[in-house]
Amino acid sequence: MKTVTLGRTGITVCKNGFGALPVQRVSAEYAGRLLRKAYDAGVNFFDTARSYTDSEEKMGLALSDVREKIFIATKTPSTTVEGFWRDLETSLRLLKTDYIDIYQFHNPSFCPKPGDGTGLYEAMQEAKAQGKIRFIGITNHRPHVAEEAVESGLYDTLQFPFCYLASDRDVALVNRCKEQNMGFISMKGLSGGLITNSAAAYAWQDQFDNALPIWGVQRESELDEFLSYIDNPPSMDDPKIKAVIEKDRRELVGNFCRSCGYCLPCPAGINxxxxxxxxxxxxxxxxxxxxxxxxxxxxxxxxxxxxxxxxxxxxxxxxxxxxxxxxxxxxxxxxxxxxxxx
Structure with missing residues (x-):
């Protein structure tokens, strides 16, 4: 089984991570089946967020009995200290655990730092001192915020969109994380559904030994594809995979919507x-x-x-x-x- 280590955290996990945003769209029973099947196959990193409605609750129901054998990352979107603590306590309760392995600021519009007046980073430090979180992370869609977080040295992990439609700037960001011994978590490895070849998506990610892709799945057939790559990983040496990537980059790179959803809600109700x-x-x-x-x-x-x-x-x-x-x-x-x- 191929593994990846998230920088200075020392967390070493299966190269396939489980992105639990989509499980909010399925029943608790079906979500539990997906989560448990992933765990039984060797997946041991699970990422969720307070903003993903009942995703944390479903994860807690499915995996609490194997808590010590897995790593959990979740997120808070709060911009206040009070909201930070409320989110953290809610996440701990729903996940049925007394600690979070990686607690992340969820796509803030700025890079929280000590002394910036918000008290957010200080709250992270206090939560870590209390043993409620192990490592401090940040997620973002804004390259300048992500780059600032990496250079600050304040964060143990960065979660950022990364797939084979990535720009040179995106690739440089991942490489810089490696230089800084900072863990890198790849979100949107399928670019919100625009990438339809999971083998090509996996093979491209596999070139970056410090990147941990978290695949968002809501169907068992999708999960089965990624689980099959644990023992039989697709490779960039395959000319068919190279051809798929080259074709998609010609058609998709540039002015396209990544489906991050941060433009919502639309005043006119446009999806x-x-x-x-x-x-x-x-x-x-x-x-x-x-x-x-x-x-x-x-x-x-x-x-x-x-x-x-x-x-x-x-x-x-x-x-x-x-x-x-x-x-x-x-x-x-x-x-x-x-x-x-x-």
């Missing part, structure tokens, strides 16, 4: 993470699912855009979201017209 990448989704998965009456209604809601600039100002990737939405709507209409003509 931005879906609508802003419809052009890619409809060409990379069975189109029928995106041409339903419900999907058409969702896309036509783009016409109600207020041009308020909220989504654009919140996008950590600097996308011109309103124009991206309009371009996707125009393309969607063309696809619908072509479908009708056939």
């Amino acid at each position: 931005i993470p879906q609508c802003a990448r419809m052009s890619q989704l409809i060409r990379r998965s069975p189109s029928a699912g995106w041409l339903t009456e419900e999907s058409q209604k969702m896309m036509l809601n783009i016409e109600n855009c207020l041009d308020c600039g909220h989504c654009k100002s919140k996008c950590p990737y600097g996308l011109d979201t309103p124009n991206l939405l309009k371009a996707n709507l125009a393309d969607y209409r063309d696809i619908l017209a072509g479908k009708a003509a056939v």
Whole structure:
């Protein structure tokens, strides 16, 4: 089994991590089956968050009896000390544990530091002193915040979007984490569903011996794919995998929505993470699912855009979201017209 060590934490785990955001979308029974199957196959790193509705609770129900054999990472989105402690105590209770291995600030708009006036980093230090957390982490979608966190030396781990659509800046960030002996956790290894070849996704991640990908799964068939790579890891030496990656990079790198959701809520009720990448989704998965009456209604809601600039100002990737939405709507209409003509 291939393993990865998260920098100075010394935490060494299976190269396949379990991202538990999607289990909030399935029943407790089904979530438990997924979590337990992953554990039984050798997965021992599980990442969740206070913001993922009942994900922590489902994880606690499924894995509390093997707590000492796994590593748990969770997150707080709080911007106040009071909220920090409330989130931590809630997470401990729901996860049925008395400590969190890695407690992470969840995508803050700045890099919390001692003496910055928020008291957030000091709260982390106090929680660690009390034994309620073992290591201090941060997650982010903003490259400048992530880079500041790495250079600060204050954090044991960084969680950041990383997949084979990554930019040179993203790759440099991962390499810098290695230089700083800082653990790196790869989120969105499938780019929010735009990457559909899990073998290619795994093989590319495998090139970075300090990166721990956390795969978000909500179907047993998806989990089975990643579990199969534990004993039979796909390789970048495979010309078919190289071809898939090269094709996807040609089609997808650049001005595309990563589906991080930080533009929400939209004042006009537009489902931005879906609508802003419809052009890619409809060409990379069975189109029928995106041409339903419900999907058409969702896309036509783009016409109600207020041009308020909220989504654009919140996008950590600097996308011109309103124009991206309009371009996707125009393309969607063309696809619908072509479908009708056939």
